[in-house]
Amino acid sequence: MSGVYRPKRQRYTLEQSPQDEVEEHVAAAPSSHENSAAVGLSAPGTPSESQNPEQTTTTSSVLITVDEESTQEEGNSSSGDEPNSESLFTPSIEGKVAEMMEFLLTKYQTKEPTVKIDMHRIVEGYEACFPIIFQRACECIELVFGLTVKEDDHLDNGYVFCSTLGLTCEGILKNDHGVPKGGLLMVVLSTIFREGNCATEERVWKVLSRIGVYPGxxxxxxxxxxxxxxxxxxxxxxxxxxxxxxxxxxLYEFLWGPRAHEETSKMKFIEFWAQVNDTIPSAFPDYYEEALKEERAKAMASSSASP
Structure with missing residues (x-):
């Protein structure tokens, strides 16, 4: 929609990788579920003896990611063509993002049609911000739950859900309430890839601890x-x-299993990282080259297997 500011994502170097944003958004996952979607967004925290690990502080501020350099420039200037993204996301707007996430997750669980007219009812009073609210909700669902929301070719102004990285085993990738768990698998597979295709168990748990996930x-x-x-x-x-x-x-270590190799690929991860960072896959040259080698190997294997 013209005239509506789309907030910039935070940029990352290879040392501060796209997975940091994935981890940040997973930390914003709904903290409790009843029959449908979440009622709050939980902030990460290391559990202690005096704190129940399931008792978390409700917040949606972690949903908002901005370009730090851009924010600093805007803060040093009293004027600008675009509004500051931090000031744009008031608590009310953040609350609407959380409501939109809840709505979308409920539609996913119940398998009911997801149409734009219903979404507009959620943002009543904030219609001008609908594109931003919908965008942020979809980003968080993608990063936290491993689901992509895309337009339905068979339903006008309708949307459908699909696995972000092509993972298909819904039974194992849902919890007892039907909430998808694919986001956790995405983080683990990403960690393995980044660690040279093999990650120690210690390293995996260290990464997961940053999003409030602990063994046992x-x-x-x-x-x-x-x-x-x-x-x-x-x-x-x-x-x-x-x-x-x-x-x-x-000591134990994790690797990609055969089903992960079959259903997704390193290139899909690179493309996802590029999307998260508003850039192109070749912006991660070492990983991109490795992904290209895998694609070529798969193409050669497929060609040799053809009659």
Whole structure:
């Protein structure tokens, strides 16, 4: 919509990778579920003996990511052509983003048609901000739950949900309330890729601790994460979990499983990172080159297998 400012995403170097934004958004995941979608957005925090790990502070401020350099420039100037994105996202607008997320997740769970006219009822009084609210809600659902919201070719002004990275096993990638758990798998697969196609268990849990996910502690969305990672996702062949050879005491590591290689690819991750950072895949040259090699290898294998 013309005349509506679309806030800039935060840019990252290779040292501060796109996964940092994924982790930040996963930390903003709904903290509790009843029969449908979430009622709040939880901030991450390391549980202690005096704090119940399931009792979290409700906030939606983590949903908003801005270009830090751009924000500094705007802060040093009293005028500008575009409004400051931080000032644009008032608590009321942030609340509408959370409501939109809840609405979309409910539609996903109930498999009911998702149409724009219903979304406009949610943003009543903030119609001019609808594109921004809808965009942010879709970004968070993609990053937190591994779902992409896209236009429905068979329904005017309608939308459908699909897996962001092509992962298909819905049974294993949903919790008891039908809420998708694909976002956690995305973070783990991304970590493995970034760590050279093999990540130690210690490294994986260190990454997950940044989003409030700890081994042995029940998570509102992901359940007991150790079982989910080392058993359920291994049985579904999305992950491999093996002991590191010649290592005492015993250490374990994660790799992509055969189903992950079959259903998604490194190039899909690169394209996703590029989308998150409003850039192009080649902006991550080392990873991009590795992904290209994988694509070429798959093409050659497919060609040689053809009659």
């Amino acid at each position: 502690i029940e998570h509102a969305i992901y359940g007991e994460p150790r079982k989910f990672l080392t058993q359920e996702l291994v049985q579904a062949k999305y992950l491999e979990y093996r002991r590191v050879p010649n290592c005492h005491p015993a």
